Amino acid sequence: MASSEAQHASGLQSPAFRKTSNVAESGNNRDGDGTNLEEVWMGLALSICDESDYAIGFALHDGTYCIDFKVDRLKWESSSEDKAAHITEHIIQSVDDYRKEHLVKIIGTGVELELDRAAPDLCSQLWHVLDIVPTLHQAALPEGADRCDVEMIDEVAEYVARESLQIFGPTKQPRLRLSFRNEVEVDHAGMCKIATLDDYEKSVRPRTWQAVKHYTGLMKEKKIRMVFFSATPQGGGVALMRHAIIRFLKLMGVQAEWFVPRPRPDIFRITKNNHNILQGVDTTTNVSEEKLQDIHDWVSSNATRFWLKKNGPLLPPDQGGADVIVVDDPQLPELVKIAKQQSPKRPVIFRSHIEVRDDLVEQQGSSAKKVWDNLWERIREADVFISHPVRSFVPPQVDMATVGWLPATTDWLDGLNKDLVKWDTQFYFHLLRQTCRQQGASELVWPQRPYIAQVARFDPSKGIPDVLKSYSRFRGMCSETNVPTENIPQLIVCGHGSVDDPDASRIYHASTDLIKENYDHLRDDIVLVRIGPSDQLLDAILSSASVVLQLSTREGFEVKISEALHKGKPVIASRTGGIPLQIEHGKSGYLVNRGDTDAVADRLAELLIQEDSKEKYATMSACQR
Structure with missing residues (x-):
């Protein structure tokens, strides 16, 4: 009453x-x-x-x-x-x-x-x-x-x-908060409360929840302090996962912390070159020993300044350090070595979150071998080597007895994945139009016309030229079959940036130039836009897309595919890296060979403009929910 x-x-x-x-x-x-x-x-x-x-x-x-x-x-x-x-x-x-x-x-x-x-x-x-x-x-x-x-x-x-x-910054998002020693204080040190343990329990099967409670209970009982290290606090998939896991572990009562180094743009240029070399995206750049040493000097200086002081996380556990260390990025390999020097018996986990081409790192004289050998020298003492669940991502030097498999993960309860009601979706599409106008980009006219989306960083491995070429061929098919204009999908290519990714601006401008040179006749229907730090905006874009593309040329495990499938969207993606583990070909989406733009166009036509498209689309969407 x-x-x-x-x-x-x-x-x-x-x-x-x-x-x-x-x-x-x-x-x-x-x-x-x-x-x-x-x-x-x-x-x-x-x-x-x-x-x-x-x-x-x-x-x-x-x-x-x-x-x-x-x-x-x-x-x-x-x-x-x-x-x-x-x-x-x-x-x-x-x-x-x-x-x-x-x-x-x-x-x-x-x-x-x-x-x-x-x-x-x-x-x-x-x-x-x-x-x-x-x-x-x-x-x-x-x-x-x-x-x-x-x-x-x-x-x-x-x-x-x-x-x-006061918690919100100029972008109307909660400010990213770092405390002493460059600790990332997730959700503004817990002041932003977006989920409860009941919410998490409802998101998984009962058996999974019981397992989680068992292992977190052991960590609490033994008072284990777990510390993560990564290169950046925001922007990429690693940061996304760390925000989610720290948020969850804090709710569970586990002592978990996350630290990042003080950023240096010149170092991030070197580490991104190494990233591209290991993935086979860049086979021409040769990184010098001096540049590789610059990375290790940078990591060591951050460790000395922030994490080896009194009660610092890298110190031995009996001196206030962490009980378990997780080094989450190839950018910070020196931390494995330092952690083991400080406490040889302390467990140290190294997570490799990229596709490491095992064939390239075995080629004598190759840049990939040089980068990998330098990396391996510093991480070889790690007790566990975590990789995406693809055997070829693990070079032969790694003892398979130490390997653990872990795909990229996402939080179903965060701003990238939660369901948005119509009112909020409309707000974010208005925000998208404002962003497009500020950048001089074309605009979506959804819902008057459907659209195809690729949400990914502007990165040389994301296959943006293939996306544009596939869309152009698909548009040719629309013209040949006289599809009414209101039924012809537009294309949007968008994504966040990351502080440690200096390629973003270069790839964005190269993509803009490519549209002007080769696809100017489609310019009004291709939306190429850099999105600010709004998870819900990306959520709205993926949720309202008719089909999602992920035409990466190299990929570890693309979390945006998981997010799109979770929203019931058919995905057309390259058969590369860990992607085949994410899509059931013909059920939840289609896999195409890398660079096969004709196949992408054919699959788009199957889902969007052929006579039985609605039936195929409905069947595929139903398989994902």
């Missing part, structure tokens, strides 16, 4: 502040256009005066000042469990109604800790239902203040709205 009333309000209920939303209902807007929503932040606070009487404070902040507020007084006579659910339901419904009535996009919401304790599922619901980043804050009330005072709970809500605002 529950009842509620607004104790006092301004704007949140006042018609004077209201602009009526017609985004979803009116025919005046293209359905996918969205609208220019005002971006705001919210604060939420709770006052429990007694078992049956409590108040919820709401406050809106536009980035400069508080623009709106209200307090709802609720009566409740039932169990505490029901009360928690009722609080959550009331807030979610109130906020959803408000955003649609006032045409606002609530970027973040400060949630007072008292409210989080009373409604532990609220933050998860704000994230998954309303696409709002919830942040937790403790409000210190003035001496003598009464939480049951309606005006006081109003002030608390405004306070946590201001606190939440």
Whole structure:
């Protein structure tokens, strides 16, 4: 039993502040256009005066000042469990109604800790239902203040709205937070709460969850401190995995930390050259011994400055160091050597996340052999060598008894993978159009026309020239069969950047030049755009695509394929690296030989423009869900 009333309000209920939303209902807007929503932040606070009487404070902040507020007084006579659910339901419904009535996009919401304790599922619901980043804050009330005072709970809500605002940067994303010793403080040191353990448990089979609880329980019982090292805190697949695993392990109560070195662009140029050489993408560059030594000097200087000081993670465990070390990048091989020098018996895990061409590293005199030999000299003492589950990715020098297989993983609960409702999808497509205009790129006209997507970094291994050539051939097939313009898919090629990837700008500009030179007649229908750090924008693009491409020439294990399949999208991908392990040919997608653009065009035609395309598409999509 529950009842509620607004104790006092301004704007949140006042018609004077209201602009009526017609985004979803009116025919005046293209359905996918969205609208220019005002971006705001919210604060939420709770006052429990007694078992049956409590108040919820709401406050809106536009980035400069508080623009709106209200307090709802609720009566409740039932169990505490029901009360928690009722609080959550009331807030979610109130906020959803408000955003649609006032045409606002609530970027973040400060949630007072008292409210989080009373409604532990609220933050998860704000994230998954309303696409709002919830942040937790403790409000210190003035001496003598009464939480049951309606005006006081109003002030608390405004306070946590201001606190939440400070976590976000100019891109309207939570700031990346690094603390002392360059430790990556994931989710702003846990202040951003987007999931609960119940959410994770529901995402896997019961047997998997029991196994996870067993092993994390052992780690907690033995008080094991596990430390990860990687080159960058954001941008690439390694960083994506580390954010996810640290978030999860913290929720499980496991002591886990993640450190990154201080970046140096000149070093990242060398390490990216090594990356390309080991994958066989670059067979002409020859890296000098001096350049290789520069990498190791850089790693050693970071270790000395940040991680070998008192209680530093690389010190022996009995001196405050970690119990287990995970070196997650070929950029940091020196750390394996240093960790073993400090504590020879401490387990050290090296994870190789790229396709290492075992045939090239065995060729005498090749650049690949030179790079690999230098790398192997520093990682050979690792107790475990983790590789993508492809035998040819493991060079013969590695003892197979030490090898563990682990594909790239992704978090189904994060911004790249969660389900977006129509309202939020429209917002992100509006953001995409703004980004395209800022970069002078063509624009999608979805949903008036479907589109094909490749979401990947602008990297020489991602096969972007093959994507463009395949699309051109497919468009020729559309012309030959007189497909109506409104049924002809556009193409979007987009992706995030990474601080350790200096190739991105070069490949982007090379792709732009290629379109001008060879595909100018299709220029209006090819959207080539660099996306900022918005996971939900990439989520919206993949979720609304008709077909997803991944035409990599070299690939370890492409996580974007997993994400697309999870969304029920047919994927056409190259038969290279670990990709054949991800796609069931003819069921969840199609595998084509590397560089076979005719085959890609044929498969696109099968799925999109032939007479039985709808039936094939529906069957393939159904196989993935």
